[in-house]
Amino acid sequence: MAPTILMTDPAHFEVDYVINPWMRPEDWHRDAVANRAAARAAWTGLAAALRAAGARLEVLPGAPGLPDMVFPANAAVVLDRRALLARFACAERRPEEARFRAGFRGLQARGLLDEVAELPEGLYQEGAGDCLWDAGRGHFWAGHGQRSLRAAIPHLAAFFGQEVVPLELVSPRFYHLDVCFCPLPGGELLYHPGAFAPASLAAIHERIPPAQRIAADAEEAGLLCLNAVALGRDLVMARTSPRLRAVLAERGYRLAELDLAPFILSGGAAFCMTLRLDRSTAPALPPQALATLPAG
Ligand code: ARG
Numbered sequence: 001m002a003p004t005i006l007m008t009d010p011a012h013f014e015v016d017y018v019i020n021p022w023m024r025p026e027d028w029h030r031d032a033v034a035n036r037a038a039a040r041a042a043w044t045g046l047a048a049a050l051r052a053a054g055a056r057l058e059v060l061p062g063a064p065g066l067p068d069m070v071f072p073a074n075a076a077v078v079l080d081r082r083a084l085l086a087r088f089a090c091a092e093r094r095p096e097e098a099r100f101r102a103g104f105r106g107l108q109a110r111g112l113l114d115e116v117a118e119l120p121e122g123l124y125q126e127g128a129g130d131c132l133w134d135a136g137r138g139h140f141w142a143g144h145g146q147r148s149l150r151a152a153i154p155h156l157a158a159f160f161g162q163e164v165v166p167l168e169l170v171s172p173r174f175y176h177l178d179v180c181f182c183p184l185p186g187g188e189l190l191y192h193p194g195a196f197a198p199a200s201l202a203a204i205h206e207r208i209p210p211a212q213r214i215a216a217d218a219e220e221a222g223l224l225c226l227n228a229v230a231l232g233r234d235l236v237m238a239r240t241s242p243r244l245r246a247v248l249a250e251r252g253y254r255l256a257e258l259d260l261a262p263f264i265l266s267g268g269a270a271f272c273m274t275l276r277l278d279r280s281t282a283p284a285l286p287p288q289a290l291a292t293l294p295a296g
Contacts, residue, residue: 004277005055005058005229006075006277008060009060009061009062010070011061012063012069013036013043013070014035014036015035019093020172021267022266023265035262045259046270046273049236049258050229050236053256054231058107058112060072060100060103063096068092071266071273072127072274073129073271073272073273074086074127074272075100075103075127076116077127079133079162079281081112082160083108083116084117084125084156085117085119085127087123087126087152089126089149107277123152125156126147126176128275129147129272130147135185140156140164140165141177141181142156143177145168145170145197146169146175150166167204169196170196174221176272178227178271179221179227181195182271189208190226190228191213192217192220193215194217194218220240220243223240224264230253235254237257237258238259238264239257239260240255
């Protein structure tokens with residue numbers, strides 16, 4: 001079965017306010033027409049790369065005045081056909097909640113989801129951007145301290161009935177877990193150690209042996225290439241560094257590197273422009289396929 005990925009049409013995307021250190025409205029508005037065209041081209045390129053890697057896409061409409069709807073990773077956490085809708089920390093994005101709620105109810109009506117639930121109001125949690133399923137280890141990793149509250153984590157654990165490992169984010173530049181932490185299908189972790197509080201870094205290192213750690217420095221993480229979509233051996237990501245390109249290739253990954261500059265100007269890249277709708281607790285690959293992945 002093809003992986004099913006949700007995206008949001010980029011027609012209303014722009015950079016018009018500042019809610020993270022990447023966002024520069026003045027750069028966007030210096031040539032909004034060209035930037036809009038570049039964003040459309042970059043989005044289309046991402047959609048094509050995901051399809052080429054075997055994904056089936058579902059596309060929700062955006063809405064005027066809600067430019068960041070183009071990042072549906074922030075809309076919900078989805079596992080085993082159950083969606084827990086996000087609560088946005090920033091007032092600018094809060095009106096997205098009603099739009100995404102309607103969109104997800106539509107997906108449920110079409111049989112793509114079994115359940116769409118909500119977090120209590122005020123319990124900020126920005127979806128899969130701050131809650132990543134680690135298929136190999138069978139638990140979530142959840143970011144808090146920037147956009148999502150630590151208090152939301154017990155709700156994630158209770159709703160999904162899964163272990164959730166909290167990770168405290170300490171850098172405004174790396175404000176969502178998905179820009180600094182990327183578990184790979186072969187068991188490796190691509191991450192930027194500088195984004196985490198010491199105790200959280202220790203928790204990562206306790207669970208992931210050195211041979212499976214691929215550390216990116218601040219400059220590499222600053223390319224937002226850790227915000228990657230992994231589909232088996234295919235990694236769809238913003239342009240990465242020559243060093244990481246070589247490390248990942250050596251581990252057996254095929255990279256599709258894209259120019260996502262218009263979205264990076266908003267602090268987002270490949271992963272947060274997507275949301276997997278078919279993520280499940282069942283192992284992603286049959287045992288024979290796992291055996292052919294490189295040893296971590
Ligand atoms: N401008 C958006 C924001 O600041 C970008 C979100 C990117 N999403 C992510 N999961 N990294 O909310």
